[in-house]
Amino acid sequence: MFFFLKLLARIRANFDQKLYGVSRKKFSKDMSFTEAVKQFPSRNDLYNYMHHYLWHIAPKEILQHRRYFSQDMRGFGEDAFHAMWWTIFREFKPKLVLEIGVYRGQVCSLWGLISKLNGFKCEVHGISPFSPAGDHVSNYLANLDYLEDTLESHRKFHLLEPNFMSYYSTDKKAIDYIRCHKWDLIYIDGNHDYDVVLSDYLHCKDSLAKGGILVIDDSSLYTDYIPPSFSFAGHIGPSRVVENFAMKELDFIGAVGHNNVFMNKNGN
Incomplete structure (x- = not known):
């Protein structure tokens, strides 16, 4: 019975995902991230726009990148997030960026690809254990050289090798590394506890440049986002941090699904 229900849920999710991908005039305009947030103030409408954007507006290289990482458990996330990153990077052109929790390199390689396609220099950094270490809600593949696998994906897309640190984000060396820079953009996508x-939020918030962007993954549980069957609102840990801290201490500039986007408008 459980298997049957799970199969039905998967069939529905696949159907809904294809339905969301159908071309619609309402979502046909190519907009910046800021313009899209203004045009679609509803979290669900903005998510729909970004999902549609990947399939009908984004450069083919971005769609191909998403397809590659959707195979063989190379990456998680959702189609709409590729469009989110495209619109954010194209608009703000961050020069110094950091990902906490690299896994197999989907996001950091996407950053490199977007900056390459848009013709601006972007120095990509990542902090990750590059191991199958999980948390209370996540389990990862064993018997995989995560660092080499990530670098191989960068080579596949002909991208420069990022600056990686093989540490947990709570290690002193990682914290010192975060705090010794002023980042234009940081993505918190590591341990969900x-x-x-x-800890990640507090160190990253204080290390943003003026106008710097902070994106927190898996963090929309306590918002009005109603995920479609193929989407996901997030986990308790990141969602509590967003609700109790980020929403009060930074400027909220938009959200795509379970990714909440903030800006440090006033500087530190």
Whole structure:
């Protein structure tokens, strides 16, 4: 019975995902991230726009990248997030960026690809254990050289090798590394346990450049986002950090699904 229900849920998710991908005039305009947020103030409408954007507006290289990482458990996330990153990077052109929690390199390689396609220099950094270490809600593949696998994906897309640190984000060397820079953009996508996410947030918030962007993954549980069957609102840890801290301390500039986007408008 459980298997049957799971199969039905998967069939529905596949159907809904294809339905969301059908071309619609309402979502046909190519907009910046800021313009899209203004045009679609509803979280669900903005998510729909970004999902549609990947399939009908984004450069073919971005869609091909998503297809590659959707195979063989190379990456997680959702189609709409590729469009989110495209619109954010194309608009703000961050020069110094950091990902916490690299996994197999889907996001950091996407950053490199977007900056390459848009013709601006972007120095990509990543902090990750590059191991199958999980948390209370996540389990990862064993018997995989995560660092080499990530670098191989960068080579596949003919991208420069990022600056990686093989540490947990709570290690002193990782914290020192975060705090010795002023980042134009940081993506928190590491351990989902509340105390770890809070630590990541506090160190990253204080290390943003003026106008710097902070994106927190898996963090929309306590918002009005109603995920379609193929989407996901997030986990408790990141969602609590967003609700209790980020929404009060930074400027919220938009959200795509379970990714909430903030800006440090006033500087530190």
